Amino acid sequence: MDYQDRDADGVYVDTGHHGPGPDLMGAGTVIGDPVRNLKGEHLGQIREIMLDMRSGAIAYAVMAHGGVFHLGAKLFAVPWQALTLDPAHKGFTLNIDKQRLDEAPGFDPDHWPNMANPAWAAQIHRYYDHSTEQGSGLS
Template identity: 55%
Template sequence: MNYEDRDTYGIYRGQAETGGPDQRRGPGPEMMGANTLIGNDVYNHNAEDLGDIKEIMLDLRNGTVAYAVLSFGGFLGVGEKLFAVPWHALTLDTQHKRFVLNVEKEHLRHAPGFDKHKWPNMADQSWANEIHAYYGTKPHSDDPRM
């Protein structure tokens, strides 16, 4: 499923007709509604399906999107593993209306993850450091783009 399918407020209306974002008809891909991104597919650079976004985690201390919680593996929610992927590790593929995470499927299989009934303390700095090190990103406080 993609963000256009969940666009209840018409944020992206007009994009299908023009083949891409129409800046005159909404915010475009630089500014998107978080609710429309839940459920979006995530693929890697080899066009392999890595799962979908289950949640978007906001860092309320500094007003940024910190992580996308990605579901991977399992069948119909049974046996699936959740992963907090640093937001900066994802890119939006507007042509295919999905996100791209530049990791091999096997790398994600071995990523630090968690069960849907036992979420980690994402505000814990040591946990954040581990996640960012795994994906090769920097925490927001260390990121020169912030």
């Protein structure tokens, strides 16, 4: 099921927007969307959206990678700016090789990091080549 299938209210009507996909989307509609790399390889699924409550911006998409039906999956906080909506494939793209993702800082679903910690945020943004932390509100 993709974001268009989860649009029970019919709000994602093409009204001549200027970007890929709709101009606005509900966070719940992207939960479960697939993430692929630029080679088209499946990397994982969006599991959660983390909002920066101070700035109102999306800080991270938490992506599940590996495992079967969320069992044994590792989670990764991917800076929102690192993802690109891919309406053709009803998901997102992330410019990273599978091997580099396997080596990325991740966490166990039962032990989430303190994502508000500036040192943790800087490490994540550096890893995904977004060290400016622009829009994350974390500094």
